[in-house]
Amino acid sequence: MEAQTITGRVRDLLSRFDGLPKLSLLGLLTGLLAAVVIILFRELTESTQENLLGLSNPDSYEDLTALTRILLATGGGLLLGLVFHFLATPYRAVGVAHVMERLRYHQGHLPWRNGLVQFFGAAASIVSGHSVGREGPGIHLGATTGSMLAGSMGLSSNHIRTLVACGAAASIAAGFDTPLAGVIFVMEVIMMEYTFNRFTPVILAAVSATVLTRIYYQGEAWITIEPLAFGSIWEISIFLVIGPAIGALAALFIYLLLWISRTTRDWPVWLRFSLAGLSCGLLAMPTPEIMGIGYDTINGILLGESSIMLLLGIVVFKLLATTIAIGLGLPGGLIGPTLVIGAAAGGIAGIAMHDWLGDDLSAVGFFAMIGMATMMGATLQAPLAALMALLELTANPSIILPGMLAVITANLTCSELFRQQSIFVMLMRARGLDPNYDPFVQSLQSKGIHDAVEHRVQLSRNVITVLDAQAMLELNPRFIVVRNDTNSYVMFPLVDLINWLKDHNELAEEDVITLLEIPAQYNDLALINTQASMFDALETMDSHNVDALLVEKRSWQLAQGCCVLTRDAIRDSYRFDTK
Incomplete structure (x- = not known):
C-alpha cells in the first residue's frame, strides 16, 4: 500500500507544471529506450540483408540479378500480404499517420501489437528490397516506446502525449544523427505545437538517443558529406528555380500516393502487397538503385559519381516505386525515399548547371543536399525541420541561405499552387479522419x-x-x-x-x-x-x-x-x- 501511495503521489506531481523536472527525466529515459529499439530494428534489417541475401552492403541490391530482384520483392510482398491477411484489421495500422491518429483520437495510447507489426513488417519490407524507408517505422516504434512507458506509470493523457513526442523525436535523432531536426520535426509535423513544457523533455530525449547511437555506431555517419562551399551569391537565382521545380515534384508524389491509396483501398491485402513487390522488381530492372532505403545512392550522388541519365531514372522510378509501395499499404516509411528523390533531383540540376555555366559553381553535392532538404520539406510541409537537418548534416552555415530559398519556394509551390498539404495529414484525411489541429483543442489536450x-x-x-x-x-x-x-x-x-x-x-x-x-x-x-x-x-x-x-x-x-x-x-x- 505504501508503494502504491508513493507511486500515486508521483503521478499526481507529474500532472502539474511543477512535475516538469521529473517529466524531463522520463523524456531522457524515453530517448534511451527508443534508441535501443531503433538500434535493434536497424541491426535486424542490415544483418539480414548482408547474411541472408549476401549483399556487400545493406543497400547494394544491384549485386543481385534482375530475376532475383523481381522474385525477392514479389515474394516478400506476397509473404507480408499473407501475414497481414490473417491479422485483425486494427493491428494493420502502422506508420506516422497512425501515430498522429492515436494522438488525435486516443490520447496518445499506442497499442504494443501495432508496434510489433511495424517492427517486423517494416523490416521484411526493407529486406525484400521495396522502395521504403526506416525513419517512418522508427517514428512509430519510438512513439510506442514513449506511450508504453507513460502507460506503465499511469501518467495523465497530456503527459502520455509528451512522451510519445519524446519517442518520435528520439527515433529521428537516432536515425539521422540530427537531434535538433528530430525535435523540430515532431513539433512541426506530428504535434503541430511549440510549448516549453513539451520542448524540454523532447530535447532531452533527442540528445540521449543521439548520444547512445553515436556510442554504439562509433560515430559512423549514415551519409558521406565532403566539405561543401557556396560558390557565389549569384547562384541564388538557380535555387529560385530549383525550389518550385522540386515543389511540383513533391506535389506529384503526394497526388500519386493518395490516388493509389484511394483506388486500391478495398483490394485484398495479399494482392496489394504482391503487386507492390512485382512493381518494385520491374521498375528496378533499368535502375536497381531504387531498391531498399537508398543511402548508398545518396552517397554516390553527393560524391558526384552519378550520371544525369541515372539520376533521371532514379527520380522517375524511385517516385513510382515508393508511391506504389506506400499507396498499396506496405508497412514502410516514405521519408528516406523522399531524400533519395530530392538528392537525385538536386543532382540533376547541379550537373545541368555545370554543363551550361561551367565548373565555377557550387559542387553537384551542394545542389544534391539542398534537393534532399527541399523534397523532404515540401512533402512533409516541414520547412524548419528540413533546414535544421540540412544544417546538422553538413555543419555548414553557408548552405542555409540558398537552402531557405529553395525549401520555402518548394513548400509554397506544393501547398499553394498545387493545394497539397503534408502527406501525413492527407493520408489521415484519405482514411476519413480529421487531424483537427485547432489551437484551442491542442491547448486543452496539453493540460x-x-x-x-x-x-x-x-x-x-x-x-x-x-x-x-x-x-x-x-x-x-x-x-x-x-x-x-x-x-x-x-x-x-x-x-x-x-x-x-x-x-x-x-x-x-x-x-x-x-x-x-x-x-x-x-x-x-x-x-x-x-x-x-x-x-x-x-x-x-x-x-x-x-x-x-x-x-x-x-x-x-x-x-x-x-x-x-x-x-x-x-x-x-x-x-x-x-x-
Whole structure:
C-alpha cells in the first residue's frame, strides 16, 4: 500500500507544471529506450540483408540479378500480404499517420501489437528490397516506446502525449544523427505545437538517443558529406528555380500516393502487397538503385559519381516505386525515399548547371543536399525541420541561405499552387479522419485536469438526518454529490441545502432529509479518471450531455475525498492561460 501511495503521489506531481523536472527525466529515459529499439530494428534489417541475401552492403541490391530482384520483392510482398491477411484489421495500422491518429483520437495510447507489426513488417519490407524507408517505422516504434512507458506509470493523457513526442523525436535523432531536426520535426509535423513544457523533455530525449547511437555506431555517419562551399551569391537565382521545380515534384508524389491509396483501398491485402513487390522488381530492372532505403545512392550522388541519365531514372522510378509501395499499404516509411528523390533531383540540376555555366559553381553535392532538404520539406510541409537537418548534416552555415530559398519556394509551390498539404495529414484525411489541429483543442489536450478540479466536495447518501446535514455544513464544501437510486451521481451547491435548512428550522436533529427532493440546482455527473486531459473532459461532458464530471480517484487518493470538474472551470482555466 505504501508503494502504491508513493507511486500515486508521483503521478499526481507529474500532472502539474511543477512535475516538469521529473517529466524531463522520463523524456531522457524515453530517448534511451527508443534508441535501443531503433538500434535493434536497424541491426535486424542490415544483418539480414548482408547474411541472408549476401549483399556487400545493406543497400547494394544491384549485386543481385534482375530475376532475383523481381522474385525477392514479389515474394516478400506476397509473404507480408499473407501475414497481414490473417491479422485483425486494427493491428494493420502502422506508420506516422497512425501515430498522429492515436494522438488525435486516443490520447496518445499506442497499442504494443501495432508496434510489433511495424517492427517486423517494416523490416521484411526493407529486406525484400521495396522502395521504403526506416525513419517512418522508427517514428512509430519510438512513439510506442514513449506511450508504453507513460502507460506503465499511469501518467495523465497530456503527459502520455509528451512522451510519445519524446519517442518520435528520439527515433529521428537516432536515425539521422540530427537531434535538433528530430525535435523540430515532431513539433512541426506530428504535434503541430511549440510549448516549453513539451520542448524540454523532447530535447532531452533527442540528445540521449543521439548520444547512445553515436556510442554504439562509433560515430559512423549514415551519409558521406565532403566539405561543401557556396560558390557565389549569384547562384541564388538557380535555387529560385530549383525550389518550385522540386515543389511540383513533391506535389506529384503526394497526388500519386493518395490516388493509389484511394483506388486500391478495398483490394485484398495479399494482392496489394504482391503487386507492390512485382512493381518494385520491374521498375528496378533499368535502375536497381531504387531498391531498399537508398543511402548508398545518396552517397554516390553527393560524391558526384552519378550520371544525369541515372539520376533521371532514379527520380522517375524511385517516385513510382515508393508511391506504389506506400499507396498499396506496405508497412514502410516514405521519408528516406523522399531524400533519395530530392538528392537525385538536386543532382540533376547541379550537373545541368555545370554543363551550361561551367565548373565555377557550387559542387553537384551542394545542389544534391539542398534537393534532399527541399523534397523532404515540401512533402512533409516541414520547412524548419528540413533546414535544421540540412544544417546538422553538413555543419555548414553557408548552405542555409540558398537552402531557405529553395525549401520555402518548394513548400509554397506544393501547398499553394498545387493545394497539397503534408502527406501525413492527407493520408489521415484519405482514411476519413480529421487531424483537427485547432489551437484551442491542442491547448486543452496539453493540460491535465488536476489544477481545474474542485476539491471542496462532500460525498453523501441521498437520505440523511438533519444532524448529518449540519455536520456537512461545518465541513463547508462547495458542492454536495449524491448517489441516486440508479447508481449515478448528482451534484448541487451547498448553498441550496443551507437555504432549505433555514426555511425548515423547526426540524429536529433526528428528522430525515431526502437530498434529491429539496429545491436545488442539480447537475448530473459523468465519470472521468484523474489521467484525463482538459480535452478529454470536454468530450466526456458533450457525449453525456452534462456540465460537470465526478473525478474517479484511485485508492491512494480516497483519503482526500472526491472532487468534481465543471465546464465553467475548464473555460476559466483556458481564459487564464491566454491572458
